[in-house]
Amino acid sequence: QVQLVESGGGLVQAGGSLRLSCSVSGRTSYAMGWFRQAPGKEREFVAAISVMGGSRNYADSVKGRFAVSRDNAKNSVYLQMNSLEPEDTAVYYCAAARYYTNYGKRSDDYDYWGQGTQVTVSS
Secondary structure, three states: OOEEEEEOOEEEEOOOOEEEEEEEEOOOOOEEEEEEEOOOOOOEEEEEEOOOOOOEEEOOOOOOOEEEEEEHHHOEEEEEEOOOOHHHOEEEEEEEEOOOOHHHOOHHHOOEEOOOEEEEEEO
């Protein structure tokens, strides 16, 4: 059984930074993704990283501002978020997939999900 636990969310002013962490229990040989859901909106893709970290993909809205990374020795995945904007306010979820397919963009490709962590960016 794989369990994912996110941390690092919080309240930050526009232009600030946050680093989200996702701790993975069980197997670590999963592709990992970050998604977010704002109130009244559908869950959307943010970033994804392959098992060994050689492939990474980002939503256009976060390219150049967010960076996804992983440390398999620590069973952890990270999302560094810089130059945050009020539009980034959402609950952020990490997810694990057995295979890195469709550049990690499709939520249906993921097998396990964390409970989410709230990120609020004030203007």
